[in-house]
Amino acid sequence: MxxxxxxxxxxxxxxxxxxxxxxxxxxxxxxxxxxxxxxxxxxxxxxxxxxxxxxxxxxxxxxHLSLLFVPAGVGVMVHINRMGEAWLPITVALIAGTLITLAVTALVMQGVHRLLAKGAADES
Structure with missing residues (x-):
């Protein structure tokens, strides 16, 4: 093992x-x-x-995936002052990144759904 x-x-x-x-x-x-x-x-x-x-x-x-988040958490705590100074760009990046990720995920899911539906129709 x-x-x-x-x-x-x-x-x-x-x-x-x-x-x-x-x-x-x-x-x-x-x-x-x-x-x-x-x-x-x-x-x-x-x-x-x-x-x-x-x-x-x-x-x-x-x-042990959860352990991999420890360095990121430590980095946030070490640079908390820097994050406080740059809160606006960080917030904009987080919101924009989340919205882009949601949009891309939705488009990929639509494409996969269409491909699966087309494949099922072709088999019939």
Whole structure:
């Protein structure tokens, strides 16, 4: 069990490293971990299954997901004065980001719903 977890974590970190190196070499405007996650997603799509080692590592990480919010909370507490000075841009960014996320999510859901309805009609 521990070997599966370590192998899975190593694999996830290798994908992150490949993403980081790729973005630096190619001067891409995308964070390395995001590119690494995209590469992992493509790999999972091509294999059409999740390897047991990746499943073990991802399950362990997800079970402790709440711990990943601790650094963000500490950052807020450390920079509370700075946040007080810039409350207006922060508030505008939060509201605009939330509204954009809601709109994009609604549009994606409409598109998925149409595709599923079209697929069901084609099968009939």
């Amino acid at each position: 521990a070997a599966n977890f370590l192998n899975g974590m190593t694999l996830l970190l290798v994908y992150q490293l490949v993403g980081e190196v790729s973005t630096r070499l190619l001067h891409l405007p995308v964070p390395g971990p995001v590119l690494g996650m995209l590469l992992l997603f493509i790999t999972l799509l091509l294999h059409k299954r999740v390897e047991p080692v990746v499943e073990a590592a991802s399950s362990a990480l997800l079970s």
